[in-house]
Amino acid sequence: xxxxxxxxxxxxxxxxxxxxARLEAERLLEVKSRELYDAFRRLEADARKLDxxxxxxxxxxxxxxxxxxxxxxxxxxxxxxxxxxxRTPLNGVLGMAQALxxxxxTPAQREKLAIIVDSGQSxxxxxNDVLDLxxxxxxxxxxxxxxxxxxxxxxxxxxLFLPGASEKGLTISVLRDIxxxxxLVFDPVRVRQCVDNLVANAVKFTPSGGVEIRLSAQPLEDGxxxxxxxxxxxxxxxxxxxxxxxxxxxxxxxxxxTRRFGGTGLGLAISRQLARMMGGDIALESREGEGSTFTLxxxxxxxxxxxxxxxxxxxxxxxxxxxxxxxxRALLVDDNAINRQIIKLFLAxxxxxxxxxxxxxxxxxxxxxxxxxxxxxDVHMPGMDGCETIRRIRESGAPWAQVxxxxxxxxxxxxxxxxxxxLGMDDYISKPIDRRELLSRIAGLVPDIPPLAVxx
Amino acid sequence: xxxxxxxxxxxxxxxxxxxxxxxRVIARCPLSSGGAYTAVGTYPAEELGHLVTAFSEAxxxxxxxxxxxxGHWMLTRFAETxxxxxxxxPDAFTMLESVExxxxxEVRKLYPDAELPKFETERLACGALRMTYISPRRLADxxxxxxxxxxxxxxxxxDIQRTDRSSGMLGIVDFxxxxxxx
Numbered sequence: 045x046x047x048x049x050x051x052x053x054x055x056x057x058x059x060x061x062x063x064x065a066r067l068e069a070e071r072l073l074e075v076k077s078r079e080l081y082d083a084f085r086r087l088e089a090d091a092r093k094l095d096x097x098x099x100x101x102x103x104x105x106x107x108x109x110x111x112x113x114x115x116x117x118x119x120x121x122x123x124x125x126x127x128x129x130x131r132t133p134l135n136g137v138l139g140m141a142q143a144l145x146x147x148x149x150t151p152a153q154r155e156k157l158a159i160i161v162d163s164g165q166s167x168x169x170x171x172n173d174v175l176d177l178x179x180x181x182x183x184x185x186x187x188x189x190x191x192x193x194x195x196x197x198x199x200x201x202x203x204l205f206l207p208g209a210s211e212k213g214l215t216i217s218v219l220r221d222i223x224x225x226x227x228l229v230f231d232p233v234r235v236r237q238c239v240d241n242l243v244a245n246a247v248k249f250t251p252s253g254g255v256e257i258r259l260s261a262q263p264l265e266d267g268x269x270x271x272x273x274x275x276x277x278x279x280x281x282x283x284x285x286x287x288x289x290x291x292x293x294x295x296x297x298x299x300x301x302t303r304r305f306g307g308t309g310l311g312l313a314i315s316r317q318l319a320r321m322m323g324g325d326i327a328l329e330s331r332e333g334e335g336s337t338f339t340l341x342x343x344x345x346x347x348x349x350x351x352x353x354x355x356x357x358x359x360x361x362x363x364x365x366x367x368x369x370x371x372x373r374a375l376l377v378d379d380n381a382i383n384r385q386i387i388k389l390f391l392a393x394x395x396x397x398x399x400x401x402x403x404x405x406x407x408x409x410x411x412x413x414x415x416x417x418x419x420x421x422d423v424h425m426p427g428m429d430g431c432e433t434i435r436r437i438r439e440s441g442a443p444w445a446q447v448x449x450x451x452x453x454x455x456x457x458x459x460x461x462x463x464x465x466x467l468g469m470d471d472y473i474s475k476p477i478d479r480r481e482l483l484s485r486i487a488g489l490v491p492d493i494p495p496l497a498v499x500x
Numbered sequence: 501x502x503x504x505x506x507x508x509x510x511x512x513x514x515x516x517x518x519x520x521x522x523x524r525v526i527a528r529c530p531l532s533s534g535g536a537y538t539a540v541g542t543y544p545a546e547e548l549g550h551l552v553t554a555f556s557e558a559x560x561x562x563x564x565x566x567x568x569x570x571g572h573w574m575l576t577r578f579a580e581t582x583x584x585x586x587x588x589x590p591d592a593f594t595m596l597e598s599v600e601x602x603x604x605x606e607v608r609k610l611y612p613d614a615e616l617p618k619f620e621t622e623r624l625a626c627g628a629l630r631m632t633y634i635s636p637r638r639l640a641d642x643x644x645x646x647x648x649x650x651x652x653x654x655x656x657x658x659d660i661q662r663t664d665r666s667s668g669m670l671g672i673v674d675f676x677x678x679x680x681x682x
Contacts, residue, residue, distance in 0.1 A: 070539040074610055077540075081609040 135476035139386030215254035229345030253278025370395030404428030448489035506537035571645015
């Protein structure tokens with residue numbers, strides 16, 4: 045008998061009772077384990093059913109999403125096509141109207157014609173807005189940062205709006221904080237678009253006082269800078285409720301504003317999307333009756349040591365400063381006779397000598413035979429199109445391989461500009477072509493007046 | 501090793517050598533459990549070895565014989581506790597064939613961590629059944645006893661030929677079972 049257990053004896057009956065209890069507990073435990081196992085299996089089966097349901101629902105949603113995306117792509121294609129279709133006749137209307145302005149007209153005729161040109165230009169602006177937004181929504185817009193001087197760029201916006209502001213008795217000033225590096229890497233086209241939009245709005249909604257543009261930058265940990273551009277006005281301001289709706293596409297403060305101030309209501313929506321694509325945003329602080337301050341922020345890279353300025357002329361150069369182009373030899377390549385007619389009407393009065401070509405092949409033949417100072421090249425042409433033509437010009441190895449070329453096209457959607465410059469074009473003008481813009485671009489690319497031409 | 505094996509071994513020993521002898525054996529063996537086992541627990545397999553050796557000494561019988569008797573005992577107890585398995589099978593061969601696929605599957609439902617031996621079965625051309633026991637535990641005699649008792653449970657008579665094909669750590673033993681009389 046075991047010694048330690050000997051001290052306290054239990055009765056046989058008690059031992060058997062305890063033993064029976066243990067056996068019962070074991071049996072119960074097995075029953076419960078089995079129930080637990082079955083419950084777990086049911087749960088697993090439910091989970092599998094749930095997984096299957098989720099998978100089926102996900103597949104449905106993917107299919108729906110795919111259909112929706114296809115719809116969006118179809119819409120973007122439609123808008124792009126419509127753009128081309130609308131621009132071509134608009135180009136004819138605006139071009140001929142501008143050409144007529146150069147004729148002898150009575151003051152009353154001149155006034156009517158000015159209204160036609162004005163209205164046509166408004167239509168172009170609206171068309172551009174709709175196209176930009178559709179391109180952003182289709183995800184087809186790319187940001188292309190290059191080194192540049194932000195202050196100089198913003199000052200060009202100031203110069204653009206100064207005449208209109210002066211008429212209303214407003215001032216526009218640009219203040220540059222010391223924190224802004226002299227050169228930064230940013231997308232000049234998109235930044236310009238945002239700043240122009242903010243300044244245009246500020247001028248539009250300010251009856252008296254002025255607009256102040258303040259530039260500053262804050263270095264970020266990764267070496268980039270967060271650029272901040274405040275556009276502050278002393279205008280009519282807006283209520284908090286109006287501020288919340290302001291950035292939505294096709295929304296303006298109210299219908300009364302639309303009647304009084306015009307516009308599509310797309311500008312801010314586009315600008316904000318652009319700012320966000322550049323790693324920033326547009327914010328607004330405003331009080332009704334006291335004015336508004338719009339703040340544009342975006343990321344800009346630090347520029348390396350200063351490089352020589354790009355050879356192409358800056359966009360939107362003051363139109364009044366166009367120097368004499370008399371004697372300039374231009375090759376005009378466009379399959380559309382009306383377009384050629386318009387450009388001839390624009391350029392001939394300035395003494396520019398024009399040779400016409402109806403497609404790329406004719407253009408190459410003509411280039412081989414005589415010298416030109418500039419080529420105006422339509423992009424969409426039957427046969428050899430503009431893209432193929434520029435490629436052959438640049439790869440020709442001929443003396444004229446580096447002749448300045450300006451692309452002309454109706455596809456004025458954002459992002460196309462970079463595409464054409466990458467193809468080897470020196471500049472780019474979208475139709476409908478503005479007479480003064482065309483002259484300014486040509487002046488930016490053509491070397492000084494050839495002595496022989498002056499002799500003539 | 502599942503606790504039910506220990507519980508049943510002690511139960512059989514109680515009957516065979518008496519409770520006092522069992523208490524003495526337990527006191528002598530190095531058992532981490534102290535000899536207190538429950539059917540739903542899991543215990544080190546070496547403890548079974550200690551107990552079998554000690555009981556065979558106490559009973560004056562070789563350990564192989566004790567293992568085989570224990571196989572008989574165990575099968576009878578299984579038939580009492582889990583009669584459904586036996587009712588589901590018409591004869592000993594189908595019962596033996598169902599151990600791996602059905603009985604062990606049910607055991608794993610209750611004890612997912614159970615380390616069970618593996619059984620392979622094959623019907624031979626002569627109408628015999630070959631059952632192969634594969635386990636690192638080396639309890640072929642216990643198995644032998646279980647097979648004998650299973651045949652007895654179904655009232656069948658058979659001749660069992662045993663071939664040890666063990667290699668290294670792994671015990672592999674073939675049992676070829678031939679029915680001798682209908």
